[in-house]
Amino acid sequence: MPEPKPNPKPSLRVLIAAPRGFCAGVDRAIQIVELALERFGAPVYVRHEIVHNRFVVERLKGMGAIFVDELDEVPDDRPVVFSAHGVPKAVPAEAQGRGLTYVDATCPLVSKVHRQAERLIEEGRHILFIGHAGHPEVIGTFGQVPAGSMTLVETVEDAEAVEVPPSNLAFLTQTTLSVDDTAAVVGALKARFPEIRAPRSEDICYATSNRQAAVKAIAPECERLLVIGAPNSSNSLRLAEVAERMGVSSRLIERAADIDWDWLGQPSTIGLTAGASAPELLVREVFDALRERFDVTEEIADHTPERMTFKLPRELVT
Ligand code: SF4
Structure with missing residues (x-):
């Protein structure tokens, strides 16, 4: 009798967002x-x-x-x-x-926000800081200015209710926020305080906005999206949110072992991305886990090429 043929693996197209991972x-x-x-x-x-x-x-x-x-x-x-x-x-x-x-x-992009905060305080302004309570970056930025000179605003509701001096206001933001949510909070602040000083350039960093834009670019073609990142990584959480808002069910996972196969089901196309602190090695690990169960076709969805590099501290390179 001929050997029974093994069931062929279901096909799966994986759209890998670019840029993704390390910034x-x-x-x-x-x-x-x-x-x-x-x-x-x-x-x-x-x-x-x-x-x-x-x-x-x-x-x-x-x-x-x-x-x-x-x-x-x-x-x-x-x-x-x-x-x-x-x-x-x-x-x-x-x-x-x-x-x-x-x-x-x-x-250096966080340090830039620190210097902006110092300058605004020197000008006698009160700062409304858009960010997430308890995040180390927020704690660090609040620690650049005297106590009471900066007020945290997390949401549009906060922006509508916050009690601050009516003049000499400025706002700054955490670097790893949702571009869309922040625009809404800034809109609410400007509606209440038309004279509020905005930062000279966007505080949300290039890596955060590029990774969110890359997810937006692939989301319309995806039935599911996997984001590799830590549960306390702000920029990774935002990537999952961006896709969810576009109607794509998303999961934040730390490694391949975290994939919920029942949730994933048998889609024809999924998206894969990684937050700014997740190494590419973990993307390959997830990809290999997908290949064990599916006949995978990989497509890199290149969105915005990144060439940013930052200098290392002099004391370590001289
Ligand atoms: S996400 Fe990366 S580039 Fe952006 S502020 Fe954080 S460390 Fe810097």
């Missing part, structure tokens, strides 16, 4: 830890997750990095790196006070 700020922050380990030897302490990705953190731990919540966990004779999200001014001040060697891996 220049995350790349730089990871390189800073690696270079610090080379320069100073292990262990190098890192205050907070250098970027929001467990895989990245575990790899650096394996190389000799020790992640801590606060500076008092860092011994006096070891160097410490501050994460890409930025830190309140009090943190480098404390490090200096203790004579610690420290390297600041704050993304």
Whole structure:
């Protein structure tokens, strides 16, 4: 009797969003830890997750990095790196006070927002900061200005209700927000405070807006969208939201093992993307898991080419 033929795998077209994954700020922050380990030897302490990705953190731990919540966990004779999200001014001040060697891996685009905040305060303005409560970037930016000189606005409802001085206002934003939600919040602020000063250029960073635009470009063709990223990664969460708003059921997963196959079902086309702190290796891992169950056709949906790079701190490259 002839051998029964195995069931052929169902076909699946995977649209891989581009750009996706690592941005220049995350790349730089990871390189800073690696270079610090080379320069100073292990262990190098890192205050907070250098970027929001467990895989990245575990790899650096394996190389000799020790992640801590606060500076008092860092011994006096070891160097410490501050994460890409930025830190309140009090943190480098404390490090200096203790004579610690420290390297600041704050993304230059976050530092730009910090400098804007300082300038606005020097001009005597009150700042409305659009962002998510509790996010390290928000804590870091609030820590650049005197207490009470900046008010957090998370939603349109907040913008409509916030109580602040009626004049000399300005707004700034977190770098990793939803482009569409932020436009709505800014619209509400401008409607209430027509004189409010806007930032000179967009604070939402190029990587966040490009990744959201890339998802918008593929969403109309997708039945499902997988976003690779950590549950505490703001820009990754926003990617899933963008697709959901376009009617595409989306899931944020950390790795291939998190794929809910029942939810995925047997679609003909799905989208795949990754937040700015998720390495490409995890995209390939998810792709390989899909290939085990489907006859996959891969298409890279190139949206906006990115060439951004940031200089490394001088103390690590000279
Ligand atoms: S997401 Fe944007 S602000 Fe954050 S590290 Fe990347 S480039 Fe910098």
